[in-house]
Amino acid sequence: MSWLKALKHTARSGLTVERQRLEPLIAARGALGLAIVVGVALHFFGPAVAVSSAFGAFQAALATFQRSWRTRPVLALASGASLAVSTFAGYLTGGHPALFITLLAAWTFLAGMAWAVGPTAGMIASSNVAIMLVTVTLPTSVSAAAGHAAMIMVGGVVQATLIVLLPVRRWGAQRDALADALAAEADYARRLRHDPVAPFDPEPLMTARSAAAITPRQARRRPAELHGTRGLAERIRPVLASLADPALGVPAEGEERARVRELLAAAASTLDAAARAVRHGEPVVMSPAATAVLALPKEGAVLSGPARRAESRLINLLRDVVETARGTGTTDTGRGAPQEGGPQYRAAAHAAQEAARKAARKIGGRPEHRADPVDHLRRPTVFGLFPVALRAMRGELRRDSPVFRHALRVAAVSATGYAVGTALPLGHGYWAPMASVMVMRPDFSQTYSRAVARFGGTLLGVTLATGLVQLAHPGTELSAAIAVGCAFLMFLLLRTSYAVGQACVAAYVVFLLGMGGLQWTQTVPERVLLTLAGGLLAMLAYAVYPAWETPRLRTRLADWLVADGRYASAVLQRYADPAGAPSDAVRETLLATREARVAWKGAVERAANEPVRHRGLSRSAAADAPDALAQLARVAMLMEAHLPARDTRPVPAAAALAEALRTDVDEAARAVRERRAPEWDAFRAALAAWDSEDTAGDDKVVRKGAGLLLEALDELTDTLDAEGPRPKGNAARTGGT
Missing domain, CATH: 1.20.120 (Four Helix Bundle (Hemerythrin (Met), subunit A))
Incomplete structure (x- = not known):
């Protein structure tokens, strides 16, 4: 692909708006935390402290929207604490340009290496560096810097507290990941009925496995329906393939193939029912047709040999899925069946399971055992993550590593951008390195598309914000309220497009700094020009020192x-x-x-x-x-x-x-x-x-x-x-x- 085509493609992708499921309650909770922090700080400490605390609360809320299996309060606290430390350290060196540029380069290098731990760590670290460039300009003394850092940390604590007090769909991400895996296997079973060698993308199973890794504390609170189901789904997939494939299964046509198609249809129906139950925490509703097909025949079995063993194994696994992927109850037809958890249901489930296992042993199959609920994939705690992160970053310290090359690029660009922005007669020189740090990623496509999207979003956001300022002339309180509204829109539309999010962020920053006493004429022109300069620096850095795939x-x-x-x-x-x-x-x-x-x-x-x-x-x-x-x-x-x-x-x-x-x-x-x-x-x-x-x-x-x-x-x-x-x-x- 030529450079012209690559630039056109990345620009188009950066400005694309996608339809995504919106989460207004989570967005409203983040905006509420921001409003509480800004209101309290503005009332008791004044606009400057309110601006710092607002950045802390905003960054903490933004961290909770990252795709991570960590609990949201932990992400908010970690983000607030790291930003507070960054701000205080940055202020201590801010009076010495050479020392500050050295600290900035080192800090951004570590933020770049954080991508070795994962995208969530990399994005939070990059955002912290970018926001630190703004917040270090607000304090006027060491004690004031400590106070600003404390208020930034308070912003993270408030967001974490709201997540605990106002939960929105606990374990929702884990439920969705497991349900998506079950639904993917249901779709696979349907496709196998018509195409015995249909391909299967294992990514939903991998995502479900990542979601299933939990800390010991989470293990004590995980819902019952998330126990064991993923392991059963993992074992179902090869059984489905072995039944359908003519090479190691049954002939392509005939009575045996008809039985296999019935089994695959029943498996798809059962897996879909389990997926709905897991996703919404509802009872598992089995269709009568699927229940009849999955009744292991005692006499006159159609399948024989390996296919017969696979049949009994599939039936046994699906029964275990129905039993483990439960909500408040389960029914076979939606009515008239014993409620789950009651003695009749437990007795019936136990009898059905034992009967299936005896039948499997009788025809030579292997009985399947449900995973022990106590056994789970271990995820390190926050403090236990430090040695893991250090090992991951140490493993990327080599010349051919994309992460290492990204860290060097972003460190060089941030230092160069700050020096250039400070030397230009525009003021607020931190806008250039902030734009560079926010758009740079370890790969070419994301870096270039985000650079275009950031400039386009910034131009749109500051234009709208400037027009609103000219019309309304908002004071301190009204500027704070509008800033909170812009943050809500950003949280709500974050996953639809990076350009849309940046438009909301640009307006948010204009009103937030306006709350602190800066006029729009002091922020808008240089923000646009320096954002363009920062984006161009990021794009130039990747062209000069790439990490091509x-x-x-x-x-x-x-x-x-x-x-x-x-x-x-x-x-x-x-x-x-x-x-x-x-x-x-x-x-x-x-x-x-x-x-x-x-x-x-x-x-x-x-x-x-x-x-x-x-x-x-x-x-x-x-x-x-x-x-x-x-x-x-x-x-x-x-x-x-x-x-x-x-x-x-x-x-x-x-x-x-x-x-x-x-x-x-x-x-x-x-x-x-x-x-x-x-x-x-x-x-x-x-x-x-x-x-x-x-x-x-x-x-x-x-x-x-x-x-x-x-x-x-x-x-x-x-x-x-x-x-x-x-x-x-x-x-x-x-x-x-």
Whole structure:
């Protein structure tokens, strides 16, 4: 993509307004906290302190709108405390320009490195630096600076207190994440009825997993319906795929396929019902048709063998989902059933669960156990997060790290912008570095789109604010009230567009500083010009010292290949040694595969907007290689759905296949990074050796799955081979055995 096209695309995306679900109650709560802080400070301490406290309350409320699984009071307190410290330290050095610029560079470098911890930490740290540039100009003495810092902290405390006193949909984000995961699996089940090899995006499951990580204190308060359901949803997905896929499941047509379609429809209905119950905290309402289909037949079963085991496993898992994803009660038809929590319901649920487990054992399946409610994914506390954050930032201290390069860029730009803004005869030179810090992100697309959006939003906001000032000539109290109204609009429309949010912020700042005695003629012109200068500095810095994603696409692809290969190897190793293989190896490698896939997807999206020619990976290869890797992971998942129990007889040949695959994948990853086509000689030889042996009693799932794995690997080679398709050898024959 050329620079002109890249600039046009980023400008268009920065000015785009999206339709999002508005949250007026949360926006009103943030504005109420701001109004309380401003009103009290204005009444008792005067306009200057009111402005400082307003910035603290505004930043604390803004932090609670970030996409984080931390509790909102914690985010508000952390934001208020960090801004207070930043303001006080900045004021102490403000009288010495060289020392202040040094502190600013160091502070912004740390804020840039905070992106290593996550987007929430990065955005809060960047906002703190930007607001600190304004608040350090307000105090007139050290004691006054301490008072301003204290009032900023009070703003965070007030916002946190309001969140506790006026809760809005507690655990709402976690409920939505889990419900979205269940709904995604319901949609997957429906698509499998018509397309047995339909793809599935694991991102909703990954989001639900992130949302499920909680601190010990949260574990004591988590709603009952959020216990265990995510783990059940994770185990349902491979079972659905194994039932639908003709390669390892049932034939594409016939009576067995009709039964599978019925099961998939019932699973979709059940998962949708569970998603609605989790999202709204309501009873689970099962349809009579789904209940009838999910009744495990005692006689005359249509399915047999692995498909029969998958059927019983799916039914058992769905019953556990219904039991765990509960609200105040559950019904099978919406009426006439025992209410959940009562003795009749508990007895019926226990009897149904035990019957399903006995049936599963009778036909050779593995009984599924519901997750222990006490067991949960651990999230470090706020103080426990510090060593985690330090390790994450230390891991990014290398030249090729996008986070490290971003930290260097933003530090250099903030210092340069402050020096330039101070030297210009405009006054309020902090507007330039503040704009730079707020728009700069570790990737090109966000930095350029936000720079355009910030300037456009600032121009619109100050124009509207100036017109209102000229018409109304507001005094101190009215300016404060209008500023609070602008903040409410910003909180309400924050997620619709960055440009719209910046328009509200620009008007907010104009009225807030007007409350402190500054006339619009003293703030508006320089704010527009210096915001433009700060945005141009940010864009120039990325062009001079970029961190392009395009040249790293091969590395991302190799990482995904390694993750997929290790996942498939772990599955094969489980067949080779059911009793001795680590119980969590398959699960850990599956999670690594999902992370690598999401990392690749994000890299491709960022690279698509970069003004860089491809280096080593063509557009066609970038489009086709993911299909081969997705198929590789999918075959491993199908094999995982039929994993043997601990007391099952081992499949010795699977050990050789697992070792050969690990060897080939490590070498293939190096080949991909070095722009060579990967080879699979060891795995092909191990599979050929197994074919030549008399192994009639070996597991057919492993034999067929290994052939499908080789087909996926050969497809990847064909995609990356610049000299054209290569012979597949015996891949076609082994794939059909």
